[in-house]
Amino acid sequence: MVKFSRLLLLGFGFFGINTIWPLYNAYVPIFLKSFGLSSFVVGVYMTIDNIFALVLSPYVGALSDQTVTKLGKRKPYILIGAPLASVFFLLVPIFWLKHDFLAITFSIIMMNLSMTLFRSPLIALMPDITPAEYRSQANGVINFMGGLGAMLAYLAGRFLYKVSPAGPFLTGSILLMVSNLFVVLFIKESLPSKTKNKPSIAEIFRRSHRELLENLKEVIVSREKSLFFMLLSIFLWFTGFNALETFFTSYAKFYLDLPEHVATGTLGVLSLAFMLFSVPAGYIGAKFGRRRSIVLGLSTTAACLFAGTILASQIRGEAIIKPFLLLFVIGGSGWALTNVNSLPIVLDMAPRDKLGGYTGLYYFSSMLANIVSPPLTGLVMDLLGYRILFVFAASFVVISSITVSFVKRGVSAEKA
Incomplete structure (x- = not known):
C-alpha cells in the first residue's frame, strides 16, 4: 500500500x-x-x-x-x-x-x-x-x-x-x-537499470506517436461507434469550456465593465465548486449511470451559460457579480458531473492491453479542442463582439449532449 x-x-x-x-x-x-x-x-x-x-x-x-x-x-x-x-x-x-x-x-x-x-x-x-x-x-x-x-x-x-x-x-x-x-x-524514485539496445531519439519519437495514430484509425474504421461518439463529445464540450476559460476575463473587462481581478475571482468560484463536487459526481455516476450524469452535467452547464447571456444583456458592472457567482457555482457542479464521469467511459471500452493508449485518445480529444477553441472563439468574437462568448460556449455544450447520447458502451449503471 x-x-x-x-x-x-x-x-x-x-x-x-x-x-x-x-x-x-x-x-x-x-x-x-x-x-x-x-x-x-x-x-x-x-x-x-x-x-x-x-x-x-x-x-x-x-x-x-x-x-x-x-x-x-x-x-x-x-x-x-x-x-x-x-x-x-x-x-x-x-x-x-x-x-x-x-x-x-x-x-x-x-x-x-x-x-x-x-x-x-x-x-x-x-x-x-x-x-x-x-x-x-x-x-x-x-x-x-x-x-x-x-x-x-x-x-x-x-x-x-x-x-x-x-x-x-x-x-x-x-x-x-x-x-x-x-x-x-x-x-524516492527507483533507479532504472541500464538497458541494452536502447532506441534512438528519432525512434522514440516515432514510437510515441505511432500507437496514437493506430488507435485513432481503429476508432474511425470500427463498426461500433460508441468510442467515436464519446471522443467527439469530449472534443465538443472541451471546445465550449476552453472558450470560457480563455476569454472570460476579457469578456468581463471589455463587455461587463468589471476589473480583471474580479473576473479571476469569479473563475475561482467555479474551480471551488468543481473541486467540492468532484467526489459526489463520481458517486452519482456510479448510482445513476455515467452517460445520464454527463447529460445532466452538460444540460446544467448550458443552462447557466444561457442564463448568463440574458443577465449580461440586462445588467453590467458590479451588480452582476452576485448572480454570476451563483451561476458559476451551479455550472462548476455541472462541469464536475461531466468531467469526472467521462474518462471512466473511455477506459471501460479499452482492451486490457490498451488502457494507456485509450487514455491517450481521451487527452488527444481534449487537447485538440484546446487547440481549435481559442482562435475559433476569437474569430467569432471579432465578428460578433464579446457578447457572443456564452452563447458560443453553450452551443458546443448542447451539441455534445446530443452526440454523447449515441454512446452505448461503458455507461455503467444505466441501460444502453
Missing part, C-alpha cells in the same frame, strides 16, 4: 502546475489585447501550450522512460523544466509592463516549451511509485491537489493583481519552484 504522505508530496507537483495555468489563461489574453491584437490572434497565442503538449508530450514521456541517471528517470526533466518555466512565466508580466511585444512573445513560447519538458515525466511518477490497485485513490489525491492549486490561483490572484500585475505571476513562479522541489527532494 502506498503512503498517503507520499501521494501528498507528489500532489505538490500538480499543485504547482495548476497555480500557473489559471493565471496564464486569466491574464495573458488581456496582456496580448493591449498590443492591439485581434481576438483571433490572441486565441492563436493561447493554443501554443496545447500544440506543444500534443506534439512533444508523448515524446518527452517516452524519452523519460529510456532515461538512466543517478537521480532516476523523471527527476532530471523536472529539475530542468520547472525552474525554466518559473523564470519565463515571471517574465511575461515584466515585459508587458515594458510594452515589449517581441520579448513577451518569446517569454510565452519559452514558458510553454519549458512546461512541456517536465509535465509528462511528472505525471508518469504516479504509476511509477503507486501499485496498480491504488492508482484510483492516488489519482484522486493528485487531482484534489491540482484543484486546490487552481482555486488558490484564482482567488488569491485577484488580490495580488490589484497590488501589481506581476504579483500573481511572482507568487505562481515561487509556488511552482517550491512545490516541484518538494517532489525532487522527498519522492
Whole structure:
C-alpha cells in the first residue's frame, strides 16, 4: 500500500502546475489585447501550450522512460523544466509592463516549451511509485491537489493583481519552484537499470506517436461507434469550456465593465465548486449511470451559460457579480458531473492491453479542442463582439449532449 504522505508530496507537483495555468489563461489574453491584437490572434497565442503538449508530450514521456541517471528517470526533466518555466512565466508580466511585444512573445513560447519538458515525466511518477490497485485513490489525491492549486490561483490572484500585475505571476513562479522541489527532494524514485539496445531519439519519437495514430484509425474504421461518439463529445464540450476559460476575463473587462481581478475571482468560484463536487459526481455516476450524469452535467452547464447571456444583456458592472457567482457555482457542479464521469467511459471500452493508449485518445480529444477553441472563439468574437462568448460556449455544450447520447458502451449503471 502506498503512503498517503507520499501521494501528498507528489500532489505538490500538480499543485504547482495548476497555480500557473489559471493565471496564464486569466491574464495573458488581456496582456496580448493591449498590443492591439485581434481576438483571433490572441486565441492563436493561447493554443501554443496545447500544440506543444500534443506534439512533444508523448515524446518527452517516452524519452523519460529510456532515461538512466543517478537521480532516476523523471527527476532530471523536472529539475530542468520547472525552474525554466518559473523564470519565463515571471517574465511575461515584466515585459508587458515594458510594452515589449517581441520579448513577451518569446517569454510565452519559452514558458510553454519549458512546461512541456517536465509535465509528462511528472505525471508518469504516479504509476511509477503507486501499485496498480491504488492508482484510483492516488489519482484522486493528485487531482484534489491540482484543484486546490487552481482555486488558490484564482482567488488569491485577484488580490495580488490589484497590488501589481506581476504579483500573481511572482507568487505562481515561487509556488511552482517550491512545490516541484518538494517532489525532487522527498519522492524516492527507483533507479532504472541500464538497458541494452536502447532506441534512438528519432525512434522514440516515432514510437510515441505511432500507437496514437493506430488507435485513432481503429476508432474511425470500427463498426461500433460508441468510442467515436464519446471522443467527439469530449472534443465538443472541451471546445465550449476552453472558450470560457480563455476569454472570460476579457469578456468581463471589455463587455461587463468589471476589473480583471474580479473576473479571476469569479473563475475561482467555479474551480471551488468543481473541486467540492468532484467526489459526489463520481458517486452519482456510479448510482445513476455515467452517460445520464454527463447529460445532466452538460444540460446544467448550458443552462447557466444561457442564463448568463440574458443577465449580461440586462445588467453590467458590479451588480452582476452576485448572480454570476451563483451561476458559476451551479455550472462548476455541472462541469464536475461531466468531467469526472467521462474518462471512466473511455477506459471501460479499452482492451486490457490498451488502457494507456485509450487514455491517450481521451487527452488527444481534449487537447485538440484546446487547440481549435481559442482562435475559433476569437474569430467569432471579432465578428460578433464579446457578447457572443456564452452563447458560443453553450452551443458546443448542447451539441455534445446530443452526440454523447449515441454512446452505448461503458455507461455503467444505466441501460444502453
